[in-house]
Amino acid sequence: MQKELLIIIPVLNEADNIIPIINQIFKYLVNKKKHILFIDDNSTDGTREKIYSMQKKFGQIFLIKRNKKLGIGSAHKMGLNWGFKRKYKK
Numbered sequence: 001m002q003k004e005l006l007i008i009i010p011v012l013n014e015a016d017n018i019i020p021i022i023n024q025i026f027k028y029l030v031n032k033k034k035h036i037l038f039i040d041d042n043s044t045d046g047t048r049e050k051i052y053s054m055q056k057k058f059g060q061i062f063l064i065k066r067n068k069k070l071g072i073g074s075a076h077k078m079g080l081n082w083g084f085k086r087k088y089k090k
Contacts, residue, residue, distance in 0.1 A: 002032075004034070005029065005032050005034040005035070006083040008080070009021065010039045010041070010072050011039065011041070011043060011047055012041045012047075013043045013045040013047060014047050015046040018038075018054065022054050022061065026058065035060045036060060037062045037063075037083065038063045038064070039064045039066065039075040040063060041068065041070055042066060042067055048063065048065065051063050064078060064082065066078075
C-alpha cells in the first residue's frame with residue numbers, strides 16, 4: 001500500500017508563486033500519492049484564483065479560505081486537522 005503525502009502550504013498574497021510551486025511538486029513527486037492543501041488568509045492579489053485554476057488541472061489540490069489573517073501557526077494546525085479528518089473519516 002502506497003502512503004499518502006499531504007503538503008500543507010499557508011499563503012497570503014502569493015499569486016506569483018502558486019503555479020511554480022505546484023508545478024515543482026508534481027515534477028519531483030511523480031510516483032507519490034500526494035495532496036496539496038493551501039490555506040489562504042484572505043489574499044487580495046488573486047492567489048485564490050490561481051489555486052482554483054490549478055484545481056481544474058490537478059484533482060489533488062485543495063483550498064481552505066479564511067476571512068482574515070490568522071497566522072501561519074494556526075494555518076498549519078488547521079491543515080493538520082483537515083488531513084487527519086480526511087484520512088480517518090468513517
